[in-house]
Amino acid sequence: MLRAHETEIAADAAPGGCYGNAMATKQHLYLVDGSAYIFRAYHRLPPLTDPEGTPVGAVYGYTTMLWKLADDLHKADGPTHLAVVLDKASTSFRNEIYSEYKANRPEPPEDLVPQFPLIRDATRAFSLPCIEEPDVEADDIIASYARAATRQGWDVTIVSSDKDLMQLVGKCAEPDDGVEGGCIDMLDTMKNQRIDVPEVEEKFGVAPELVGDVLALMGDSVDNIPGIYGVGPKTATKLIQEHGDLEGALAAAPAMKKSKLKERLIEGADMARLSRVLVTLKEDCPLPVALDDLKLDAIPPGPLAAFLDRHGFTSLRKRLDTGTGSPARTTELSPAKQETEAAAPAEGASRQPLPDMPPCDHGAYECVTSLEALDRWIERAFAARLVAFDTETSALDAMRADLVGVSLALGPNDACYIPLGHGGTDMFAEKPEQIDREKALERLKPLLESDTVLKVGQNAKYDLNVLARHGIAVAPVDDTMIVSFCLDAGRDENLRGHGMDELAERHLGHSCIPFKDVCGTGKKAISFAEVALDRATCYAAEDAEVTWRLHRVLKPRLSDEGGTRIYERVDRPLIPVVASMERHGIRVDREKLAGLSAQFAEEIGALEAEIHGLAGESFTIGSPKQLGEILFDRMGHKGGRKGKSGQYSTDQSVLEDLAAQGVAMAGKVLDWRQLSKLRSTYTEALQAAINPDTGRVHTSYSLVGAQTGRLSSTDPNLQNIPIRTEIGRQIRDCFVSEAGNVLLAADYSQIELRLAAHMADVPELKDAFAAGEDIHARTATEMFGVVDRDTRARAKTINFAILYGISRWGLAGRLGVEPDEAQAMIDRYFERFPGIQRYIVATLEKVRGCGYSETLFGRKTWFPRINSKRQAERQGSERAAINAPIQGTSADIIKRAMVRMGPALEDAGLRHVRMLLQVHDELVFELPENDVAAAGPVIERVMAEAALPSVRIDVPMGIEIGSGTSWGAAH
DNA sequence: GGCCGAACGTA
DNA sequence: GTACGTTCGGCCC
DSSP states (O other), X not given: OHHHHHHHHHHHHOGXXXXXXXXXXXXXXXXXXXXXXXXXXXXXXXXXXXXXXXXXXXXXXXXXXXXXXXXXXXXTTSOSEEEEEOOOOSSOHHHHHOTTTTTTOOOOOTTTTTHHHHHHHHHHHTTOOXXXXXXXXHHHHHHHHHHHHHHTTOEEEEEOOOTGGGGGTTOOOOSTTSOOOOOEEEEETTTTEEEXXXXXXXXXXXXXXXXXXXXXXXXXXXXXXXXXXXXXXXXXXXXXXXXXXXXXXXXXXXXXXXXXXXXXXXXXXXHHXXXXXXXXXXXXXXXXXXXXXGBOOOOOHHHHHHHHHHTTOXXXXXXHHHTTTOTTOOSOOOTTHHHHSOOOSSOTTOOOOOTTOOOOOGGGOEEOOSHHHHHHXXXXXXXXXXXXXXXXXXXXXXXXXXXXXXXXXXXXXXXXXXXXXXXOSOTTSOOXXXXXXXXXXXXXXXXXXXXXXXXXXXXXXXXXXXXXXXXXXXXXXXXXXXXXXXXXXXXXXXXXXXXXXXXXXXXXXXXXXXXXXXXXXXXXXXXXXXXXXXXXXXXXXXXXXXXXXXXXXXXXXXXXXXXXXXXXXXXXXXXXXXXXXXXXXXXXXXXXXXXXXXXXXXXXXXXXXXXXXXXXXXXXXXXXXXXXXXXXXXXXXXXXXXXXXXXXXXXXXXXXXXXXXXXXXXXXXXXXXXXXXXXXXXXXXXXXXXXXXXXXXXXXXXXXSSTTSOOEEESSOOSOOOOSSHHXXXXXXXXXXXXXXXXXXXXXXXXXXXXXXXXXXXXXXXXXXXXXXXXXXXXXXXXXXXXXXXXXXXXXXXXXXXXXXXXXXXXXXXXXXXXXXXXXXXXXXXXXXXXXXXXXXXXXXXXXXXXXXXXXXXXXXXXXXXXXXXXHHHHHHHHHHHHHHHHHHHXXXXXXHHHHHHHHHHHTTOTTOXXXXXXXXXXXXXXXXXXXXXXXXXXXXHHHTTTTTTOOOSSOOEEEEXXXXXXXXXX
């Protein structure tokens, strides 16, 4: 019967018998892997509930995905047929051949369980066929449908990201029915990515038909497929690449050189063959619904509306009513379709065009070259009370760059560019017509400083600094980059930087003109000042306009998603504060640096000669590759271990071991490395970083640099200036105050441990901090009963290990003990401080459930891999998730202190105290020597009380303050 | 010129 | 074991 159907369909699909190029008649079956999808949706979306309190986050994600698919049905490669396949199997044929199959699969989270039946409801609401079979796994059903469809010449898209299904990609049917076979690809709707043969090859390093062989070797801990112990994706791929296929790799094992891998391959050969069978998809399952019954038709709005109402999906309901972006519509799409599709509220990750916004039109931008035109824009901006702005400059360094132009945007395709410095700064050079820079800035200043007009920037700190150098104090300011950071920190590995191009792609579906297309790259790069005005206008006005659009999409999400508090109270007010610190910069003693550099150079030279002498040949000491070969191959020293790159490791611990064995060269190389590092990274680089205009070093802080909320510092990085060794400390002495001034350093002592004691509610630790005790000594007492140098050092290590998310192996490595012993210490720690264990368990539960961690001030950090099936990935996320609330709360506290510091000093009449640097738990100020006595207590109080009144930490904040004419002396 | 991994500086 | 940024060699195009 089935055959009859298939033949019929094949005939339908190709009127006139023409298969090859008839896009319009080609059938395209979409197979949605529903079960896998909701697991992913569950972990990516917030824990929403419907009006009755049923958790529906995953269902919501699933519904929007179906909506989008149904919407694509008129596209060239959109679906003509669609089925949702659900996993109903508790057992399958795989259990018959391997009883352990899926034996250790964990129970799904409890707020996901009630969502499974809703998936069926949602599918029915769309009037889509839902296929599930007892004792047949979804993957096998999908494979069977895919196979049957391609046999008929249909194309197939599998909506899933399951790696097992990637075996099917590209596979075409044999032309046994006289039909040209269709092709199979996959669609990952979460990442909005098509997976075709090249993507599979990129992921696995082999063609799709060999993916099963790779999977068989690597196994799968979630499905409990054994594979070969110790073989992961990398090794599996390599083996298959080298030996052709699984049997080839197994056959080659006996001839391999002696290694763990060789033994395991030989011993595990049968397990690998069994795994191969387990990962093979069954392609001949009976098809419970005939292919042509999967035809996608008009979707009746009635059941869908009822479903959306019932679960409170109001935004989708609105879309259904207005018919905009409605999947129920079957008419051809209007050209405006893309823009009328509403953004889903809960999906920060969604890539959907904006409501009522036309696409960007570069032709609509105005190049403003007259004062009259400029005045019109300024007037309209005042009326609009919100203007997105951007500055174009001649370089990336805000403290050195010349202002080249300013762009403004008031709405979609309502943007302009005001060129001010094109043609360069040469007074006699030929320049394009443009408004005089000073005159234009004079007009812009009232707008940019007006209390009643919100200025929106993307990384506005940069523009603030550029304009501050022209006497304009831009305020008030919103920053789309910071908003994105407050909403989506860590949410997607592809969006770490919150840069405009990425945000535009993600939230607007818009690709910005790449900067390199305008200014070129590398040697041939030109300054923005050299760019012709028409091209400059497109690029610059687009930047302002995209910023305007991003603001419109992102800002409302703050209140919806609980980001307002951290944005308004911490990160947003910090922008001008950090901008001001950057502008002040810090003085460094160039002569002293140069002196150190010369001294280091001499010592480096001497060490080099000694090392070459000991080696018996000349080589590049800075090359770990060459060094490893010399030490372990040529000189035959023991202790060589190779990392995954196949290279010997020659890091500090390895060299220290060698030195302890009496290898003179190892110690010399360590000294050489320290001096080389200090010289190239600090004494040389810092001299080069001195700004010729100000004579000071101006770092650039990134406000979105660390997922936890910390700042980061670049160009130069002033957050990693040496302090631990005496020789490194000399570099801190090169950071100096101006004559008559001193530097004052104030740091939070042990802030992260104090926060851990508070957040985990550990009475012993809280008491110890309250009493001003030595916290590591107290820990040693609790742990070992005695305090001496050794137990205190161990206790300190363990305390830090806790903050970083502990593992027995990690702690063992640090303490130089066996993992068992380390585990015993961890157990003891948890026993003595049960609050710590409760904190860890509660934190992980929360993150696994809702996808993010939170600081005491409500800063979210997302951990998309917290439920990954890859153990290393998952455990890495777990450690980061344990650390993030502590590190992040610490970051919040010092940021709050920074925001309050200026006004507090001002109130105290201390107008000459300048905050210069922040190093995570330390603030560095420059101030007149005479102000130290008055400023110290103010600074201390602001820092100590920074959490209040929002949060009361029931442990005192210890602040240590010192001052001196150099940073080194201030410690 | 651009990218990656190793190594190492900080909290 | 957390969070970063920079330098270098080695390799690619």
